[in-house]
Amino acid sequence: MRIDVVSIFPSYFDGLALSLLGKARESGILDLHVHDLRDWTSDRHRTVDDTPYGGGAGMVMKPEPWGLALDELAASSSEPTIIFPSPAGEVFRQATARDLAQREHLIIGCGRYEGIDERVFEYAATLGEVRLVSLGDYVLNGGEVAAMAMIEAVGRLIPGVVGNPESLVEESHEDGLLEYPSYTKPSAWRDRAVPEILLSGNHGAIAAWRRDQQVERTRVRRPDLLGD
Ligand code: SAM
DSSP states (O other), X not given: OEEEEEESOGGGGGGGGSHHHHHHHHHTSSEEEEEEGGGGOOSTTOOOEEOOTTOOSSOEEOHHHHHHHHHHHHTTSSSOEEEEEEEEEEEOOHHHHHHHTTOSEEEEEOOOTTXXXXXXXXXXXXXXXXXXXXXXXXOOSSSHHHHHHHHHHHHTTSTTSSSOTHHHHTSTTSSSSOOOOOOOSOSEETTEEOOXXXXXXXXXXXXXXXXXXXXXXXXXXXXXXXXX
């Protein structure tokens, strides 16, 4: 998969050289490119923002650099999916990550200030599928943290990124439930024992216990996921 990220703070993404995604990039499974939006400006100050029409607080990202960036990046594939992190978008979920992990080419445009001139989203739709995606119901200063979260959630679903694919299957949100509790050695720690069933060697009973834990945990912590 190819991912192009456009931001006025490209160094936010330096952390993606680490850990599993760093290895995926080294091995070529993930072809990630981070671009500075200011490289598509033409004035001396490399200006990317201006005052809002109609008045109001804050600045708005100008459409011209975005148009040039999208033209260039979208031209590198036939079917780009263009994602704009936005608190006014659809909420990013595991199902969104699964969907996006099937795509060949993602372009992620990180907004700043009061956001991006609305015409950019309309124009982008002439180049590929456009998705406005929110990390959650709160407002961040920019799209970079949201883009990082999306890249990590999508990236780990690309075959070969996570060493043992089975570890992806049992995770929270994969089947609409939260994950069961996990324990490791020692079996007793600070007067707290690991649940006896996990030491029993009875795989059927362990699977049933874990399932019960998933349902109970979801009922208590995230009843909205159970939909009743
Ligand atoms: N004025 C915008 C609004 O009220 O919808 C918020 C702009 S916010 C300060 C600047 C940028 O941060 C947005 O363009 C977007 O890229 C990003 N952003 C903020 N909150 C976000 C969220 N919850 N999910 C994804 N991106 C977010």
